[in-house]
Amino acid sequence: MKNDNETKVVNDLTKIFICPYCKEELKKNKELICSNCKRNFHITDNIPQFTDIDEFYEEKFIKPFRASIISKIYAMLLNPRLQYTNKVLGKDKNKNVKILDLGCGGGNYFFKKENSEVYGIDLSVTALKSAKTIYDYVAQADAKHLPFEGNHFDYILSWDLFGHIPFEEKDSVLKEIRRVMKNKAKIGMFIETDQQNDIYTFAKRYPELYQKYFIEQDGHIGLESSTKVIERFEKNGFKIIFAKPLYTNLFIPTAEYIKRFNNEYKEKSTKLKFFINLFVFLKKLKLNYPISFLIEFVGRKLDGFSKLDDGPIFLCCEKTNQ
Ligand SMILES: C[S@@+](CC[C@H](N)C(=O)[O-])C[C@H]1O[C@@H](n2cnc3c(N)ncnc32)[C@H](O)[C@@H]1O
Ligand SMILES: [Zn+2]
Incomplete structure:
Protein backbone atom coordinates (compact mmCIF):
# COMPACT_ATOMS: atom_id res chain seq x y z
CA MET A 1 0.00 0.00 0.00
CA LYS A 2 1.25 3.47 -0.82
CA ASN A 3 1.69 6.01 1.93
CA ASP A 4 0.17 9.49 1.56
CA ASN A 5 3.43 11.07 0.60
CA GLU A 6 3.96 8.56 -2.20
CA THR A 7 0.48 9.04 -3.62
CA LYS A 8 0.97 12.79 -3.60
CA VAL A 9 4.21 12.41 -5.56
CA VAL A 10 2.61 10.19 -8.22
CA ASN A 11 -0.39 12.44 -8.71
CA ASP A 12 1.50 15.67 -8.89
CA LEU A 13 4.48 14.89 -11.10
CA THR A 14 3.30 16.90 -14.11
CA LYS A 15 2.13 19.76 -11.92
CA ILE A 16 5.41 19.96 -10.02
CA PHE A 17 8.03 19.33 -12.66
CA ILE A 18 8.67 20.84 -16.08
CA CYS A 19 11.09 19.84 -18.81
CA PRO A 20 14.49 20.87 -17.43
CA TYR A 21 15.84 21.44 -20.93
CA CYS A 22 13.22 23.51 -22.75
CA LYS A 23 11.20 24.47 -19.63
CA GLU A 24 7.88 23.43 -21.16
CA GLU A 25 5.06 21.35 -19.70
CA LEU A 26 5.32 17.61 -19.17
CA LYS A 27 2.65 15.03 -19.92
CA LYS A 28 2.43 11.71 -18.13
CA ASN A 29 2.11 8.40 -19.85
CA LYS A 30 4.18 5.54 -18.45
CA GLU A 31 6.97 8.05 -18.58
CA LEU A 32 7.05 11.82 -18.53
CA ILE A 33 7.08 13.33 -21.99
CA CYS A 34 7.89 16.93 -22.81
CA SER A 35 5.04 18.55 -24.74
CA ASN A 36 7.53 20.64 -26.68
CA CYS A 37 10.87 18.90 -27.27
CA LYS A 38 9.34 15.40 -26.92
CA ARG A 39 12.11 14.12 -24.65
CA ASN A 40 11.06 11.08 -22.57
CA PHE A 41 11.95 10.78 -18.91
CA HIS A 42 11.74 7.48 -17.01
CA ILE A 43 10.08 7.25 -13.63
CA THR A 44 11.68 4.85 -11.13
CA ASP A 45 9.82 4.30 -7.87
CA ASN A 46 7.94 7.56 -8.49
CA ILE A 47 11.21 9.43 -8.94
CA PRO A 48 11.40 11.19 -12.30
CA GLN A 49 14.77 10.80 -13.95
CA PHE A 50 15.76 13.89 -15.90
CA ASN A 249 41.98 24.75 11.94
CA LEU A 250 43.40 21.42 13.09
CA PHE A 251 40.44 20.81 15.42
CA ILE A 252 38.20 18.96 12.97
CA PRO A 253 36.32 15.66 13.49
CA THR A 254 38.58 12.63 13.88
CA ALA A 255 36.57 10.87 11.16
CA GLU A 256 37.75 13.50 8.70
CA TYR A 257 41.42 12.81 9.58
CA ILE A 258 40.88 9.09 9.13
CA LYS A 259 39.12 9.61 5.80
CA ARG A 260 41.86 11.84 4.34
CA PHE A 261 45.04 10.49 5.90
CA ASN A 262 44.65 6.83 6.86
CA ASN A 263 46.58 5.85 3.74
CA GLU A 264 50.00 6.54 2.13
CA TYR A 265 49.93 10.01 3.74
CA LYS A 266 50.59 8.41 7.16
CA GLU A 267 54.06 7.41 6.06
CA LYS A 268 54.99 11.03 5.36
CA SER A 269 55.01 12.21 8.98
CA THR A 270 55.53 10.36 12.27
CA LYS A 271 53.33 12.84 14.13
CA LEU A 272 50.50 12.31 11.65
CA LYS A 273 50.92 8.53 11.84
CA PHE A 274 50.69 8.64 15.63
CA PHE A 275 47.44 10.63 15.57
CA ILE A 276 45.81 8.61 12.79
CA ASN A 277 46.59 5.34 14.57
CA LEU A 278 45.26 6.84 17.80
CA PHE A 279 42.02 7.99 16.12
CA VAL A 280 41.53 4.56 14.52
CA PHE A 281 42.11 2.91 17.91
CA LEU A 282 39.62 5.25 19.64
CA LYS A 283 37.10 4.48 16.94
CA LYS A 284 37.45 0.75 17.65
CA LEU A 285 36.72 1.49 21.31
CA LYS A 286 33.77 3.66 20.21
CA LEU A 287 35.40 6.61 21.94
CA ASN A 288 35.66 8.63 18.76
CA TYR A 289 32.43 10.58 19.40
CA PRO A 290 33.27 12.01 22.83
CA ILE A 291 36.83 12.80 21.70
CA SER A 292 35.58 14.43 18.50
CA PHE A 293 33.10 16.39 20.58
CA LEU A 294 35.89 17.91 22.68
CA ILE A 295 38.11 18.57 19.68
CA GLU A 296 35.29 20.23 17.79
CA PHE A 297 34.20 22.25 20.75
CA VAL A 298 37.56 24.02 20.67
CA GLY A 299 37.77 24.10 16.88
CA ARG A 300 34.41 25.72 16.23
CA LYS A 301 35.18 28.48 18.73
CA LEU A 302 38.46 29.16 16.92
CA ASP A 303 36.66 29.37 13.54
CA GLY A 304 35.39 32.75 14.67
CA PHE A 305 38.92 34.16 14.57
C1 LIG B 1 28.87 15.27 -0.73
S1 LIG B 1 27.28 14.85 -1.26
C2 LIG B 1 26.27 15.84 -0.22
C3 LIG B 1 24.95 15.22 0.05
C4 LIG B 1 24.06 15.95 1.05
N1 LIG B 1 23.79 17.31 0.64
C5 LIG B 1 24.68 15.94 2.44
O1 LIG B 1 24.88 17.01 3.01
O2 LIG B 1 24.96 14.86 2.96
C6 LIG B 1 27.15 15.63 -2.84
C7 LIG B 1 25.88 15.25 -3.58
O3 LIG B 1 25.74 16.09 -4.74
C8 LIG B 1 25.23 15.32 -5.80
N2 LIG B 1 25.64 15.98 -7.06
C9 LIG B 1 26.88 16.08 -7.57
N3 LIG B 1 26.86 16.78 -8.72
C10 LIG B 1 25.56 17.12 -8.94
C11 LIG B 1 24.89 17.85 -9.96
N4 LIG B 1 25.54 18.36 -11.00
N5 LIG B 1 23.55 18.02 -9.86
C12 LIG B 1 22.86 17.50 -8.80
N6 LIG B 1 23.45 16.81 -7.79
C13 LIG B 1 24.78 16.61 -7.87
C14 LIG B 1 25.81 13.93 -5.61
O4 LIG B 1 25.02 12.94 -6.22
C15 LIG B 1 25.89 13.81 -4.08
O5 LIG B 1 24.77 13.13 -3.57
ZN1 LIG C 1 11.50 19.77 -23.41
Missing part, protein backbone atom coordinates in the same frame (compact mmCIF):
# COMPACT_ATOMS: atom_id res chain seq x y z
CA THR A 51 19.41 13.00 -16.42
CA ASP A 52 21.69 9.98 -16.84
CA ILE A 53 22.81 7.91 -13.86
CA ASP A 54 26.26 8.94 -12.63
CA GLU A 55 27.94 5.72 -11.46
CA PHE A 56 30.38 7.66 -9.25
CA TYR A 57 27.61 9.10 -7.07
CA GLU A 58 24.97 6.38 -7.35
CA GLU A 59 25.85 4.57 -4.08
CA LYS A 60 28.14 7.15 -2.49
CA PHE A 61 26.27 9.73 -0.38
CA ILE A 62 23.02 7.92 0.23
CA LYS A 63 22.52 8.14 4.01
CA PRO A 64 20.00 10.63 5.36
CA PHE A 65 21.06 13.22 7.92
CA ARG A 66 19.03 12.09 10.89
CA ALA A 67 17.50 14.05 13.73
CA SER A 68 18.04 11.54 16.56
CA ILE A 69 18.33 12.97 20.08
CA ILE A 70 22.12 12.63 20.06
CA SER A 71 22.51 14.16 16.62
CA LYS A 72 20.16 16.98 17.68
CA ILE A 73 22.28 17.82 20.72
CA TYR A 74 25.48 17.51 18.73
CA ALA A 75 24.03 19.54 15.87
CA MET A 76 22.77 22.37 18.05
CA LEU A 77 26.08 22.66 19.87
CA LEU A 78 28.66 21.83 17.28
CA ASN A 79 27.29 21.68 13.76
CA PRO A 80 27.78 25.17 12.36
CA ARG A 81 26.20 24.17 9.05
CA LEU A 82 22.96 23.53 10.83
CA GLN A 83 23.23 26.61 13.01
CA TYR A 84 23.76 28.80 9.95
CA THR A 85 20.99 27.03 8.02
CA ASN A 86 18.61 27.82 10.88
CA LYS A 87 19.80 31.40 10.79
CA VAL A 88 18.99 31.60 7.06
CA LEU A 89 15.51 30.17 7.58
CA GLY A 90 14.91 32.36 10.64
CA LYS A 91 11.32 32.39 11.82
CA ASP A 92 10.17 30.94 8.50
CA LYS A 93 11.29 27.43 9.22
CA ASN A 94 7.92 26.31 10.49
CA LYS A 95 5.91 28.30 7.97
CA ASN A 96 4.45 27.36 4.66
CA VAL A 97 7.56 27.94 2.55
CA LYS A 98 9.01 26.11 -0.43
CA ILE A 99 12.55 24.85 0.05
CA LEU A 100 14.83 23.23 -2.53
CA ASP A 101 17.70 21.04 -1.32
CA LEU A 102 20.24 20.95 -4.14
CA GLY A 103 22.38 17.81 -4.19
CA CYS A 104 20.28 16.46 -1.34
CA GLY A 105 21.90 13.00 -1.12
CA GLY A 106 19.80 10.85 1.24
CA GLY A 107 17.94 13.92 2.57
CA ASN A 108 18.12 15.94 5.78
CA TYR A 109 15.54 15.65 8.55
CA PHE A 110 16.44 19.14 9.80
CA PHE A 111 15.31 20.72 6.52
CA LYS A 112 11.77 19.32 6.71
CA LYS A 113 9.46 21.07 9.13
CA GLU A 114 5.76 20.53 9.55
CA ASN A 115 4.41 23.14 7.17
CA SER A 116 7.26 23.60 4.75
CA GLU A 117 7.27 21.95 1.33
CA VAL A 118 10.69 20.51 0.66
CA TYR A 119 12.00 19.41 -2.73
CA GLY A 120 15.25 17.53 -3.31
CA ILE A 121 17.28 16.95 -6.42
CA ASP A 122 20.35 14.78 -6.78
CA LEU A 123 22.11 12.62 -9.38
CA SER A 124 21.74 9.42 -7.37
CA VAL A 125 18.46 7.51 -7.55
CA THR A 126 19.54 5.36 -4.58
CA ALA A 127 20.05 8.51 -2.46
CA LEU A 128 16.74 9.93 -3.66
CA LYS A 129 14.86 6.81 -2.56
CA SER A 130 15.94 7.73 0.96
CA ALA A 131 15.31 11.48 0.52
CA LYS A 132 11.81 10.69 -0.75
CA THR A 133 10.87 9.32 2.68
CA ILE A 134 11.68 12.75 4.21
CA TYR A 135 10.87 15.32 1.52
CA ASP A 136 7.67 16.11 -0.36
CA TYR A 137 9.09 15.84 -3.88
CA VAL A 138 12.34 14.52 -5.27
CA ALA A 139 13.77 14.18 -8.76
CA GLN A 140 16.97 12.94 -10.29
CA ALA A 141 18.24 16.03 -12.05
CA ASP A 142 21.40 17.96 -12.74
CA ALA A 143 21.74 21.26 -10.87
CA LYS A 144 22.43 23.02 -14.16
CA HIS A 145 19.05 21.96 -15.63
CA LEU A 146 16.42 22.30 -12.93
CA PRO A 147 12.98 20.83 -13.65
CA PHE A 148 11.05 23.67 -11.97
CA GLU A 149 9.15 26.77 -13.09
CA GLY A 150 10.85 30.10 -12.44
CA ASN A 151 10.08 32.04 -9.22
CA HIS A 152 9.16 28.91 -7.33
CA PHE A 153 11.27 28.67 -4.17
CA ASP A 154 11.58 30.73 -0.98
CA TYR A 155 14.82 29.03 0.05
CA ILE A 156 17.59 27.15 -1.72
CA LEU A 157 19.58 25.03 0.71
CA SER A 158 22.60 23.00 -0.26
CA TRP A 159 25.29 21.26 1.76
CA ASP A 160 28.45 20.20 0.04
CA LEU A 161 27.37 20.38 -3.60
CA PHE A 162 29.10 23.39 -5.16
CA GLY A 163 32.61 21.93 -4.79
CA HIS A 164 31.39 18.95 -6.84
CA ILE A 165 30.37 21.13 -9.80
CA PRO A 166 33.06 21.45 -12.51
CA PHE A 167 34.44 25.00 -12.84
CA GLU A 168 33.03 25.48 -16.33
CA GLU A 169 29.50 24.54 -15.18
CA LYS A 170 29.30 26.66 -12.04
CA ASP A 171 27.91 29.80 -13.68
CA SER A 172 25.14 27.78 -15.40
CA VAL A 173 24.20 26.25 -12.05
CA LEU A 174 23.97 29.72 -10.45
CA LYS A 175 21.89 30.97 -13.36
CA GLU A 176 19.43 28.10 -12.84
CA ILE A 177 19.30 28.66 -9.09
CA ARG A 178 18.57 32.34 -9.67
CA ARG A 179 15.80 31.49 -12.13
CA VAL A 180 13.88 29.22 -9.73
CA MET A 181 14.17 31.63 -6.75
CA LYS A 182 11.36 33.99 -5.84
CA ASN A 183 12.41 37.65 -5.66
CA LYS A 184 12.92 37.72 -1.89
CA ALA A 185 14.24 34.15 -1.72
CA LYS A 186 17.43 33.28 0.13
CA ILE A 187 20.24 30.81 -0.41
CA GLY A 188 21.96 28.94 2.43
CA MET A 189 24.90 26.91 1.17
CA PHE A 190 27.75 25.04 2.77
CA ILE A 191 30.54 24.98 0.18
CA GLU A 192 33.72 22.89 0.19
CA THR A 193 36.62 25.05 -0.97
CA ASP A 194 40.31 25.14 -1.78
CA GLN A 195 41.64 26.09 1.65
CA GLN A 196 44.61 27.90 3.13
CA ASN A 197 45.15 26.08 6.41
CA ASP A 198 47.76 23.74 7.89
CA ILE A 199 45.94 20.59 6.78
CA TYR A 200 45.68 21.66 3.14
CA THR A 201 49.23 23.06 3.10
CA PHE A 202 50.56 19.71 4.30
CA ALA A 203 48.32 17.70 1.99
CA LYS A 204 49.33 19.69 -1.09
CA ARG A 205 53.02 18.93 -0.55
CA TYR A 206 52.17 15.56 -2.12
CA PRO A 207 50.20 16.44 -5.28
CA GLU A 208 49.42 12.85 -6.29
CA LEU A 209 48.06 11.98 -2.86
CA TYR A 210 46.20 15.29 -2.71
CA GLN A 211 44.54 14.48 -6.04
CA LYS A 212 43.61 10.99 -4.85
CA TYR A 213 42.37 11.70 -1.31
CA PHE A 214 41.23 15.31 -1.37
CA ILE A 215 39.86 15.66 -4.90
CA GLU A 216 38.91 12.29 -6.38
CA GLN A 217 37.81 10.44 -3.23
CA ASP A 218 34.62 12.52 -2.89
CA GLY A 219 34.38 14.06 -6.35
CA HIS A 220 35.61 17.48 -5.23
CA ILE A 221 36.49 18.44 -8.77
CA GLY A 222 35.50 22.10 -8.47
CA LEU A 223 37.23 23.41 -5.35
CA GLU A 224 37.96 27.13 -5.49
CA SER A 225 38.85 29.55 -2.69
CA SER A 226 36.08 31.17 -0.65
CA THR A 227 37.06 34.56 -2.08
CA LYS A 228 36.59 33.19 -5.62
CA VAL A 229 33.25 31.61 -4.66
CA ILE A 230 31.98 34.95 -3.38
CA GLU A 231 33.15 36.78 -6.50
CA ARG A 232 31.34 34.19 -8.60
CA PHE A 233 28.06 34.57 -6.71
CA GLU A 234 28.26 38.37 -6.96
CA LYS A 235 29.03 38.22 -10.69
CA ASN A 236 25.95 36.02 -11.16
CA GLY A 237 23.51 38.44 -9.53
CA PHE A 238 23.61 37.57 -5.83
CA LYS A 239 24.15 39.80 -2.83
CA ILE A 240 26.02 38.21 0.08
CA ILE A 241 24.17 38.50 3.40
CA PHE A 242 26.84 36.62 5.34
CA ALA A 243 29.80 34.35 4.59
CA LYS A 244 31.43 32.40 7.42
CA PRO A 245 34.52 30.19 7.33
CA LEU A 246 34.16 26.80 9.06
CA TYR A 247 36.50 23.95 10.01
CA THR A 248 39.43 26.33 9.60
CA SER A 306 39.77 32.79 11.12
CA LYS A 307 40.06 34.41 7.72
CA LEU A 308 37.58 33.62 4.95
CA ASP A 309 39.96 31.47 2.89
CA ASP A 310 41.07 29.35 5.86
CA GLY A 311 38.28 26.79 5.47
CA PRO A 312 35.09 25.90 3.61
CA ILE A 313 32.35 28.51 3.86
CA PHE A 314 28.73 28.84 4.72
CA LEU A 315 27.19 31.38 2.41
CA CYS A 316 23.87 33.16 2.78
CA CYS A 317 22.74 35.36 -0.10
CA GLU A 318 19.79 36.77 -1.95
CA LYS A 319 19.08 37.92 -5.51
CA THR A 320 20.04 41.40 -6.62
CA ASN A 321 17.77 43.18 -9.11
CA GLN A 322 20.18 42.79 -12.04
